[in-house]
Amino acid sequence: QSALTQPASVSGSPGQSITISCTGTNSDIGTYNVVSWYQHHPGEAPKLLIYEVNERPSGVSKRFSGSKSGNTASLTISGLQAEDEAEYYCCSYAGRDTFVVFGGGTKVTVL
Amino acid sequence: QVRLQQWGTGLLKPSETLSLTCAVYGGSFSDFFWSWIRQSPGKGLEYIGRINRFGSTNYNPSLKGRVTISVDRSKEQFSLKLTSVSAADRAVYYCARVHYAYYYMDVWDKGTTVAVSS
Numbered sequence A: 001q002s003a004l005t006q007p008a009s010v011s012g013s014p015g016q017s018i019t020i021s022c023t024g025t026n027s028d029i030g031t032y033n034v035v036s037w038y039q040h041h042p043g044e045a046p047k048l049l050i051y052e053v054n055e056r057p058s059g060v061s062k063r064f065s066g067s068k069s070g071n072t073a074s075l076t077i078s079g080l081q082a083e084d085e086a087e088y089y090c091c092s093y094a095g096r097d098t099f100v101v102f103g104g105g106t107k108v109t110v111l
Numbered sequence B: 001q002v003r004l005q006q007w008g009t010g011l012l013k014p015s016e017t018l019s020l021t022c023a024v025y026g027g028s029f030s031d032f033f034w035s036w037i038r039q040s041p042g043k044g045l046e047y048i049g050r051i052n053r054f055g056s057t058n059y060n061p062s063l064k065g066r067v068t069i070s071v072d073r074s075k076e077q078f079s080l081k082l083t084s085v086s087a088a089d090r091a092v093y094y095c096a097r098v099h100y101a102y103y104y105m106d107v108w109d110k111g112t113t114v115a116v117s118s
Helices: none
Strands: A009-012 A018-023 A035-040 A047-050 A064-069 A072-077 A086-093 A100-102 A106-110 B003-008 B018-025 B032-039 B045-051 B057-059 B067-072 B077-082 B091-099 B105-108 B112-116
Touching: A009 A018, A018 A086, A018 A106, A035 A064, A035 A072, A047 A064, A047 B105, A072 A086, A100 B045, B003 B091, B003 B105, B003 B112, B018 B032, B018 B091, B018 B112, B045 B067, B045 B077, B045 B091, B057 B067, B077 B091
Parallel strands: A009 A106
Antiparallel strands: A018 A072, A035 A047, A035 A086, A064 A072, A086 A100, A086 A106, B003 B018, B018 B077, B032 B045, B032 B091, B045 B057, B067 B077, B091 B105, B091 B112
């Protein structure tokens, strides 16, 4: 069982917006603004999409955005495209002893 | 452009020791943490542990006692050893660079599949 809770799947039609939630606790997301999101296509290396809750690395589409409220972080994909079909993982810092914890992943399907 | 490349044993018998090494090419080795992460079949990503250039480590509590991560600064490589493997350790293992202050993984390798079978 993963430390952070994500929905198993989310789907949307091309052009729509979807939001993936990531729920943690006061020991991770609720305390630290150190949440990152990754996109993972099967057989490839995971790709960093968002860091520090809502920062995008250079080269990542503006269609990806992040936010946080309390113990829950969210990733929004706007203007959904076929290439967005992948698994998405959240990750949070959880203190010096634990370091980081991941969510269980959300499979995004473009209808 | 930083690139990571790993190698190691891909097929193990139960109770053997998993050994993987990851080399860092084209970037600063000193200013980051270096980590191991795995994905078991049908499951999500799991943090295994991380190390810095001084050899300071942190391990996932669920694997503590079986895992050791080491670093060779002269070769800009870091390694993973996981003892007493079982079928539960069957996974794709990734090495990744971790930002020193904000703990995000911004460079990953493509992963190595490790099978455990008697």
